Amino acid sequence: xxxxxxxxxxxxxxxxxxxxxxxxxxxxxxxxxxxxxxxxxxxxxxxxxxxxxxxxxxxxxxxxxxxxxxxxxxxxxxxxxxxxxxxxxxxxxxxxxxxxxxxxxxxxxxxxxxxxxxxxxxxxxxxxxxxxxxxxxxxxxxxxxxxxxxxxxxxxxxxxxxxxxxxxxxxxxxxxxxxxxxxxxxxxxxxxxxxxxxxxxxxxxxxxxxxxxxxxxxxxxxxxxxxxxxxxxxxxxxxxxxxxxxxxxxxxxxxxxxxxxxxxxxxxxxxxxxxxxxxxxxxxxxxxxxxxxxxxxxxxxxxxxxxxxxxxxxxxxxxxxxxxxxxxxxxxxxxxxxxxxxxxxxxxxxxxxxxxxxxxxxxxxxxxxxxxxxxxxxxxxxxxxxxxxxxxxxxxxxxxxxxxxxxxxxxxxxxxxxxxxxxxxxxxxxxxxxxxxxxxxxxxxxxxxxxxxxxxxxxxxxxxxxxxxxxxxxxxxxxx
Amino acid sequence: xxxxxxxxxxxxxxxxxxxxxxxxxxxxxxxxxxxxxxxxxxxxxxxxxxxxxxxxxxxxxxxxxxxxxxxxxxxxxxxxxxxxxxxxxxxxxxxxxxxxxxxxxxxxxxxxxxxxxxxxxxxxxxxxxxxxxxxxxxxxxxxxxxxxxxxxxxxxxxxxxxxxxxxxxxxx
Numbered sequence: 173x174x175x176x177x178x179x180x181x182x183x184x185x186x187x188x189x190x191x192x193x194x195x196x197x198x199x200x201x202x203x204x205x206x207x208x209x210x211x212x213x214x215x216x217x218x219x220x221x222x223x224x225x226x227x228x229x230x231x232x233x234x235x236x237x238x239x240x241x242x243x244x245x246x247x248x249x250x251x252x253x254x255x256x257x258x259x260x261x262x263x264x265x266x267x268x269x270x271x272x273x274x275x276x277x278x279x280x281x282x283x284x285x286x287x288x289x290x291x292x293x294x295x296x297x298x299x300x301x302x303x304x305x306x307x308x309x310x311x312x313x314x315x316x317x318x319x320x321x322x323x324x325x326x327x328x329x330x331x332x333x334x335x336x337x338x339x340x341x342x343x344x345x346x347x348x349x350x351x352x353x354x355x356x357x358x359x360x361x362x363x364x365x366x367x368x369x370x371x372x373x374x375x376x377x378x379x380x381x382x383x384x385x386x387x388x389x390x391x392x393x394x395x396x397x398x399x400x401x402x403x404x405x406x407x408x409x410x411x412x413x414x415x416x417x418x419x420x421x422x423x424x425x426x427x428x429x430x431x432x433x434x435x436x437x438x439x440x441x442x443x444x445x446x447x448x449x450x451x452x453x454x455x456x457x458x459x460x461x462x463x464x465x466x467x468x469x470x471x472x473x474x475x476x477x478x479x480x481x482x483x484x485x486x487x488x489x490x491x492x493x494x495x496x497x498x499x500x501x502x503x504x505x506x507x508x509x510x511x512x513x514x515x516x517x518x519x520x521x522x523x524x525x526x527x528x529x530x531x532x533x534x535x536x537x538x539x540x541x542x543x544x545x546x547x548x549x550x551x552x553x554x555x556x557x558x559x560x561x562x563x564x565x566x567x568x569x570x571x572x573x574x575x576x577x578x579x580x581x582x583x584x585x586x587x588x589x590x591x592x593x594x595x596x597x598x599x600x601x602x603x604x605x606x607x608x609x610x611x612x613x614x615x616x617x618x619x620x621x622x623x624x625x626x627x628x629x630x631x632x633x634x635x636x637x638x639x640x641x642x643x644x645x646x647x648x649x650x651x652x
Numbered sequence: 653x654x655x656x657x658x659x660x661x662x663x664x665x666x667x668x669x670x671x672x673x674x675x676x677x678x679x680x681x682x683x684x685x686x687x688x689x690x691x692x693x694x695x696x697x698x699x700x701x702x703x704x705x706x707x708x709x710x711x712x713x714x715x716x717x718x719x720x721x722x723x724x725x726x727x728x729x730x731x732x733x734x735x736x737x738x739x740x741x742x743x744x745x746x747x748x749x750x751x752x753x754x755x756x757x758x759x760x761x762x763x764x765x766x767x768x769x770x771x772x773x774x775x776x777x778x779x780x781x782x783x784x785x786x787x788x789x790x791x792x793x794x795x796x797x798x799x800x801x802x803x804x805x806x807x808x809x810x811x812x813x814x815x816x817x818x819x820x821x822x823x824x
Binding site: 219462495599605 | 769
């Protein structure tokens with residue numbers, strides 16, 4: 173094992189993960205309500221549906237970011253001393269942002285979706301006020317500043333410890349004569365790359381958020397809608413991808429305890445992370461494939477990089493995990509290891525429908541159908557969120573116990589079954605041209621909606637078992 | 653096309669799942685895998701080769717092309733919260749229709765579905781831009797225009813219709 177030099181900030185991260193677990197459950201309930209409403213099983217006001225949709229989107233993306241960076245913070249804290257005060261400031265700013273966002277939605281009626289596509293926040297058609305929209309955008313800015321603070325602390329410490337950005341990214345090994353034994357651990361490489369692209373994404377996001385805020389106050393200050401969309405999707409894509417790339421650090425750090433061998437920084441690994449850094453920044457036009465005013469080269473880049481992005485994931489992270497699993501003589505399964513492996517599997521499997529949708533010709537008949545939530549729910553629900561629950565299970569795991577108890581097994585089984593069924597219903601609906609983000613569905617679409625509602629219930633049940641088990645584990649006050 | 657896409661996606665997803673399940677099944681057995689790095693390199697080369705072929709085949713003809721050589725019909729469409737304003741009720745079958753799409757307020761998504769509800773074509777409709785999309789209808793019937801970009805609280809109500817008919821005047 174790679175020896176930890178420092179003690180991670182366990183209490184702060186454990187507290188944050190408890191908050192995140194509860195919020196994830198709440199957001200899943202929101203998802204359940206939306207699918208039930210689309211299936212005609214319950215009746216809710218359409219304005220409320222879109223408010224719930226906005227809260228679900230912003231809440232899930234925000235919580236994925238929160239859990240991803242908490243995992244990164246925890247494990248990076250093994251290699252460099254991070255200031256605890258920065259994390260608490262981050263959490264304070266983050267929660268302030270959450271309060272502003274929830275207030276803007278459920279008090280102010282804001283329902284402009286998590287993507288705040290310009291100029292929708294300022295043109296609600298009478299459903300929400302400019303003040304509500306401004307409060308929502310301000311909430312995002314608080315959260316953005318919170319992330320920026322944490323990333324700057326991480327970058328500062330990594331650069332100091334490893335000499336430069338390139339040093340922390342293992343460039344001497346990737347592109348020079350550096351030796352693997354002198355390379356930084358995988359956590360450091362992943363933390364440095366994620367920090368770099370997330371900072372860039374957040375800065376661009378802050379720019380378009382402030383521009384939208386000014387537009388709300390001074391309508392004559394118009395932003396070019398296509399430029400704003402580019403900036404929003406650059407920010408949004410980078411942020412949600414960063415959450416997954418940060419969360420995978422839990423796989424690098426925890427699974428070696430089960431596999432009996434360390435996850436090493438090899439040359440393919442180091443090259444892959446530099447490629448990931450470039451791909452995450454360059455791929456965002458695949459969200460704009462139906463914006464025909466975009467330059468053709470940008471759309472082609474979106475399609476090509478979308479495909480290339482799958483290579484580091486499949487050929488490096490997933491491939492290495494599969495090899496390690498086969499080579500291991502001591503691998504055993506408990507809730508943590510099962511969820512972490514599920515997370516990599518879900519992420520990898522979800523990349524297939526995502527990459528196919530990244531082709532311009534396919535996107536022409538799949539974009540903004542339920543195919544889209546289909547693929548991103550696979551690599552979030554069965555990817556990032558599975559890794560998050562795996563990390564939580566590991567945080568409170570009793571080292572004397574090896575194996576899945578009946579409750580863990582039940583939780584894992586219903587979560588997996590529910591997740592697979594729930595996401596398949598989205599994909600099938602997408603193939604049947606059911607649009608995404610519609611409050612009202614026609615009866616022809618009810619079958620998948622209703623089945624998805626049932627599967628969502630299973631997901632919630634599984635997640636509830638994970639969170640309750642985690643809370644019980646916290647009460648036992650085990651220290652690592 | 654959609655069902656083919658679904659079938660390919662499900663096949664690839666099942667294939668990836670199979671490799672995970674097989675490795676999970678074999679975990680703990682301590683297999684010796686001397687050629688793992690060579691296999692990885694070959695896997696990357698195969699992925700790159702497949703990617704190159706797919707890219708060339710899928711982009712050989714530009715999917716957003718609105719170029720026409722023969723007769724065509726132009727239809728102007730404006731999206732506004734929450735309706736479509738279409739300057740015709742009928743379009744002819746068998747030759748290209750160019751839809752010029754405009755947005756009067758926020759960004760919308762212009763999507764056309766056939767009488768069976770299958771999505772045929774779409775484009776984003778953005779304030780400040782005229783986005784063009786081309787489609788040639790091959791059977792008569794009532795087609796729907798739906799909104800495929802979330803545009804506010806009555807987004808799902810943005811549905812309109814036009815007819816594809818056998819006889820209609822075409823313009824060059």
